[in-house]
Amino acid sequence: xxxxxxxxxxxxxxxxxxxxxxxxxxxxxxxxxxxxxxxxxxxxxxxxxxxxxxxxxxxxxxxxxxxxx
Numbered sequence: 001x002x003x004x005x006x007x008x009x010x011x012x013x014x015x016x017x018x019x020x021x022x023x024x025x026x027x028x029x030x031x032x033x034x035x036x037x038x039x040x041x042x043x044x045x046x047x048x049x050x051x052x053x054x055x056x057x058x059x060x061x062x063x064x065x066x067x068x069x
Contacts, residue, residue, distance in 0.1 A: 001038055008045040012056035018063035025059055 001023075009019050023037075030040040044052040 001041065004038070004041045004045055008041060008052065008055075011045060012052055014056060014059055017068065018059050020068045021059050021062045021066065025055065025062060029055070029058075 005022050009022065014022065026037045026041050030037040044055045
């Protein structure tokens with residue numbers, strides 16, 4: 001999953017200061033839609049560009065609210 005998270009962050013220009021929220025974001029989102037986190041991550045990274053942009057925006061918003069210390 002780590003390699004796919006790195007690919008997602010690179011593809012959607014996620015800053016290192018935002019990337020720390022990605023694992024939890026994909027885990028929680030996947031549980032809400034009944035998917036495995038890896039499957040949702042692959043869908044957002046490699047197949048569904050709109051989903052990828054949506055998840056990237058979510059990551060940016062969450063990272064602003066929960067900055068890494």
